[in-house]
Amino acid sequence: MPWREVDANGNRDPYRVWISEIMLQQTRVDTAIPYFHRFVDRFPTVTALAEAPIDDVLKMWEGLGYYSRARNLHRAARLVLDRHDGVIPSDPEAFRSLPGVGPYTQAAVLSLSFGEPLAVLDGNVIRELARTFGDAP
Numbered sequence: 329m330p331w332r333e334v335d336a337n338g339n340r341d342p343y344r345v346w347i348s349e350i351m352l353q354q355t356r357v358d359t360a361i362p363y364f365h366r367f368v369d370r371f372p373t374v375t376a377l378a379e380a381p382i383d384d385v386l387k388m389w390e391g392l393g394y395y396s397r398a399r400n401l402h403r404a405a406r407l408v409l410d411r412h413d414g415v416i417p418s419d420p421e422a423f424r425s426l427p428g429v430g431p432y433t434q435a436a437v438l439s440l441s442f443g444e445p446l447a448v449l450d451g452n453v454i455r456e457l458a459r460t461f462g463d464a465p
Contacts, residue, residue, distance in 0.1 A: 342416040342441035343374050349433050350397050363392055375414045378405035400428025418442040 347367060351360040367388050371377040377385065382402055389398035404426035408416055417423045418441075424434045435446035 340441045342418075342437060344368060345441045346416065346433075346437045347401070349436050350401050350428060351392060353397060353433075354394055355392055360392070363389070373414070374405050374408050374416060377402065378409040378414070397428060403427045404429065416441075418444065420444060420446065 344364075348360065348364055351364055351367075370388050371380055371385070380402070382399065385398050385402045386395060389395060392398075407426055408414060412422070416437075418438060420434060420438055423429060423438060424431070429437075432448055435444075435448040438444035439446045439448070
């Protein structure tokens with residue numbers, strides 16, 4: 329997946345991971361991929377996203393639905409620029425405080441990008457654990 333690419337130092341870009349995690353909420357991977365490419369081509373950094381007019385952001389989001397995701401992402405990018413000098417925070421509480429970032433997104437972005445030992449627990453993981461440990465209905 330294009331958001332999982334690593335740089336020469338073996339690191340993933342937290343911005344790209346974050347964009348993908350927001351896009352993948354309520355959206356299939358095969359649907360999100362072309363939107364992801366267009367979005368990061370237009371807004372390659374959190375600063376570019378923060379400085380863009382919201383109408384441009386919504387236009388690039390057009391077709392993905394659930395537009396509150398795009399609005400929250402834009403608001404969060406502005407906060408990252410204002411409060412964190414344009415650097416996506418690796419601190420779990422700071423990242424979690426951004427608009428649109430819940431426990432799953434927090435864990436996914438910080439574990440994939442910064443190696444934070446945060447567990448992702450959603451319905452799929454719960455079902456798999458229940459099957460593994462014999463608690464499945």
